[in-house]
Structure formats: structure tokens, C-alpha cells
């Protein structure tokens with residue numbers, strides 16, 4: 001870990017560009033549990049931003065980037081931070097990425113950071129507040145999403161997931177189209193207990209008026225958390241991560257892991273449906289990716305969140321292949337890959 005007062009290494013020449021208005025670049029952290037609608041909200045922001053040039057930094061679980069292909073064009077570009085857990089890479093990858101973004105801060109109006117669904121936003125916020133960035137970045141707001149349909153404190157029995165709600169300035173209770181008003185009220189009450197100061201907004205598909213989430217100059221919760229401390233390096237107990245395959249994460253004893261699956265050969269839609277109805281391990285909570293089936297040139301975008309899934313035709317991004325990231329508790333990676341491998345329709349030898 002790099003200590004907070006340790007300067008950016010000399011090997012990395014740091015030449016931030018001043019912004020025309022002389023103001024610091026505002027940063028919005030978008031956090032929330034797996035599948036709660038973070039990417040959907042960011043697409044809503046980018047589509048409705050009215051001339052605001054935003055850069056988006058996305059951190060994802062797993063070693064295949066999917067979100068980069070799901071985020072609509074951002075003027076300021078989309079930067080993906082590979083593999084899972086900003087909190088572990090916070091000291092190097094995130095700092096380096098922020099340095100790169102600041103080098104083009106003169107053409108940016110806003111920076112949006114999407115944490116992964118199991119990352120703690122606190123180490124990310126502390127990194128934005130580091131002394132080297134203090135004159136350049138302004139932590140504006142931490143927005144957390146909660147899925148009104150799937151929210152469950154039992155599922156959130158995960159320190160990082162709880163911290164997403166605890167440190168939020170604004171909580172978006174999303175997917176209200178899938179939940180009854182009573183269900184949404186119950187979610188709202190539980191969140192109010194965790195974080196009585198956060199403003200709550202109910203939404204469908206992240207569709208909120210942007211002035212309610214951008215440029216609030218909030219950062220309120222974090223001030224309370226820091227209680228006057230200087231921004232500092234995150235402690236080990238604030239670091240929670242993901243991905244059993246990832247060596248950083250062994251010490252976190254995190255029950256979540258991710259499994260990636262890729263195939264250039266097409267899948268059988270029927271076998272994939274069988275997998276969904278009877279072959280899916282109980283701990284699997286989230287899956288997303290692109291799928292290609294036999295007998296069609298179409299590409300499909302697949303999302304699974306809890307018990308719900310969607311399979312929609314989408315614009316092809318490159319050659320038709322299947323790539324999927326699956327995330328859950330106590331997943332048996334080999335068994336899951338084998339099960340998905342059985343969905344592949346292999347070309348006969350010689351073809």
C-alpha cells in the first residue's frame with residue numbers, strides 16, 4: 001500500500017490540466033449491490049447530461065469487462081478498471097487512473113466512478129480525497145442504489161454492501177416498477193435505519209432528475225465518517241473484495257466469488273434455458289454478458305439478478321461470441337464452467 005503522504009512516483013510524471021473554470025473536477029461515486037442498477041443510472045446520466053462532458057470510471061467484478069460495452073458513449077471516455085475490487089487496487093490502479101483522467105481534466109466537466117457491486121465505496125472516496133488530489137478533485141456525492149425488488153438485509157450481510165448504503169448521501173430505491181409500494185416502503189425503512197441522513201429517492205430504471213444527484217456538493221456522510229481526520233490510506237478492515245481467483249482477496253474471507261465463461265462456439269438456447277431452470281447453483285446471484293446461440297446471427301444481452309433474468313437482442317459488439325460473468329456466494333467455479341460448457345454446440349471435427 002502506498003501511504004497517503006507518499007507522493008505519486010517520479011516514474012509517473014503527473015501533469016494535470018487546469019480546467020477552464022479553475023474549479024476542481026466534481027466526482028460522483030455510484031455504488032450499490034450487485035445488479036441494483038448502477039450502469040443503468042450512469043446511462044441515464046450520460047443520455048440526459050445536456051452538454052456536460054463526463055468521464056466514467058467503471059470497476060467490475062471478474063476478469064471479463066462487460067460494462068464497458070453497456071455504457072452509452074461518454075464524451076470524456078469510459079475507463080475500465082479490471083477485476084473486481086477497487087479497494088484492493090485502490091492504491092495503484094485507481095490512483096494511476098485518476099492521474100490519467102486529471103491529465104485531460106481541461107476537457108471534462110464531471111467524473112463518475114462506478115464501484116463494483118461488492119466494493120466498499122469508502123476506500124474509493126478516501127482515494128479521491130488524498131492530498132495529491134485535493135486541489136484537483138472534489139468529491140461531490142456518493143449515490144447508492146438499492147433494488148426495491150431484491151433488497152434483503154440478509155443478502156446484505158456483507159460489510160461492503162452495508163457500507164454502500166451507510167456512506168451514501170443519496171440512496172436511489174430503484175426498480176420500483178418491480179416492487180409493490182409496501183415493499184418499497186419496507187426497503188426505505190430499513191435503509192433509513194442504516195443511514196438516517198441520506199436522502200431517499202424512488203426510481204425506475206435510474207430515471208431521476210439529474211439535479212437531485214449531480215452537483216449537490218454533498219459529501220456529507222463522509223465528513224461525518226472522517227470526523228475531522230485527514231484523508232488517509234484505507235485500513236485493512238475497510239478493504240473488502242471479491243473473486244476467489246484473485247490473490248489479493250484471500251485475506252478478505254469474502255463469500256462472493258466470480259466465474260467467467262467464454263465460448264467462440266454458439267450455445268444451444270434450449271440447453272441454456274435448462275441451465276437457468278434447473279442447473280443454476282443456489283448461491284448464484286448475478287450474471288451478465290453477451291450470448292450467441294445456434295441458428296441465429298443475433299447477439300443477446302443476458303442479465304440475471306436474483307431470481308429474475310432477461311435475455312434481449314442487442315447490437316453486436318464485435319464477432320459473435322459468448323462471454324459471461326457469474327457472481328455469487330460459494331460458487332464452485334469448475335462445476336459452473338462445466339455446466340455452461342455443456343450448453344456449447346460443438347462443430348463436428350473437420351468443420
Ligand SMILES: Nc1nc2c(ncn2[C@@H]2O[C@H](COP(=O)(O)OP(=O)(O)OP(=O)(O)O)[C@@H](O)[C@H]2O)c(=O)[nH]1
Nearest residue numbers: 033034035036037038039040117174175204205303
Ligand atoms: N425492471 C427494472 N429493471 C431494471 C431497473 N434498473 C435496472 N434494471 C435492470 O437490472 C439489470 C441490472 O442493471 P445494471 O444497471 O446492469 O446493474 P448494476 O448495478 O450496474 O450491476 P453490476 O454492476 O453487475 O452490479 C439490468 O437487466 C437492467 O436493465 C428498473 O428500475 N426496473
